[in-house]
Amino acid sequence: MGQYWKVVNIDKRRTFGGRGKLGEWLFTADNILEPCMVVASGPLLPECDKIFLPYEPGRRLRCSVFPQTAPPSSNPNTLVNLPAETVIEICSHLDGLGDLLVLSVSCQVLWEIGRHELYRRLARMAADRLWAGDRIICVGDYLQNDDLPENVFTPEEEADFTCDDDEDQPTLYTFPFEIQKRDNFDxxxxxWHGLRKGLGRHVHHSIQSVLYPLIGDETTQDNLTRPQPGVLRNLSKRQYVRESALFELIARRKDTMPRIQDIRLGNIVLSRICFSSDPSVSMRYEGDIHRGVWAGDRFDIVASEWLEEVDEGWMDISDEAMVEIEAIWESEYGR
Incomplete structure (x- = not known):
């Protein structure tokens, strides 16, 4: 049947989900890891006013009727008369986006305060999707619990992720990691997900109709720019791979090896973080790719300007990495 693999973020306890046999996706997997390993050079989101528009006095919002969810207050102006600092503190303690959205759209004063708290929360959510600096491993489902890579997991993590190898006991592969989508943060x-979660259908649609005219156009893309050329850094081993070396490899072999232009820094990471007790990878490559020398290490991708200030404690392994990735591609596409 073959061995199945998936990429896991150990620190965030997340995965992109099962990807199937390694040979079926390693050669097209550059878009899995690269986007989330880039070190942000600035804010991940457009500025607050471009996402949550300031309310214009006198502007009428077309919306459906708000259903009454609580008895009318005898003193309805109490909350908005509180000092702004107090209202900000109240907003910061509201659980989930839904409650904060309900409060924020209730009047102009609370919208002006609440939209900034909404922005802060969304910025944290966008940053939380990044894996730069986290421990990453591509684990095979044949990995035995007594065969984990050394010096990667704490004793507490080993106890959480694994148990005695038994048909009904969990392994690192079967652990219920949170699934993270690979799309850009939207x-x-x-x-809309925050509204739906925990709110009744009528309340959700009413608030959504108010929000539409208060949301700007710049909501679907983050500001994370991929440096070109970049440098892939293994923060655990203080090793790095220059993307310029990859460009040289592609230029040298583009006429003799099909699909070599598909190689990205993400492919190099994946080829070195796979770990399993069984060598089944559904590939022609005969190296020990299933015992990845980088399995469980921490990584990021930075701009090549970093090389101008790198200290002597770092090792350039670009040549080694190019020989290895070329051999992997050669085994599949060489002629």
Missing amino acids: VALAL
Whole structure:
């Protein structure tokens, strides 16, 4: 049947989900890891006013009727008369986006305060999707619990992720990690999901109709720019791979090896973080790719300007990595 693999973020306890046999996706998997390993050079989201528009006095919002969810207050102006600092503190303690959205759209004063708290939460959510600096491993489902890579997991993590090898006991592969989608962070989708979660259908649609004219157009893309050329850094081993070396490899072999232009830094990471007790990878490559020398290490991708200030404690392994990735591609596509 073959061995199945998936990429796991150990620190965030997340995965992109099962990807199937390694040979079926390793050669097209550059878009899995690269986007989330880039070190942000600035804010991940557009500025607050471009996402949550300031309310214009006198502007009328077309919306459906708000259903009454609580008895009318005898003193309805109490909350908005509180000092702004107090209202900000109240907003910061509201659980989930839904409650904060309900409060924020209730009046102009609370919208002006609440939209900034909404922005802060969404910025944290966008940053939380990044894996730069986290421990990453591509684990095979034949990995035995007594065969984990050394010096990667704490004793507490080993106890959580694994048990005695038994047909009914969990392994690192079967552990119920949270599934993270691979798409760019979408502000609008995050808002609508926050509304749906924990709110009744009528309340959700009423608030959504108010929000539409208050949401800007720049909500579907983050500001994470991929440096070109970049440098892949193994923060655990203080090793790095220059993307310029990869460009040289592609230029040298583009006429003799099909699909070599598909190689990205993400493919190099994946080829070195696979770990299993069984060598089944559904590939022609005969190296020990299933015992990845980088399995469980921490990585990021930075701009090549970093090389101008790198200290002597770092090792350039670009040549080694190019020989290895070329051999992997050669085994599948060489002629």
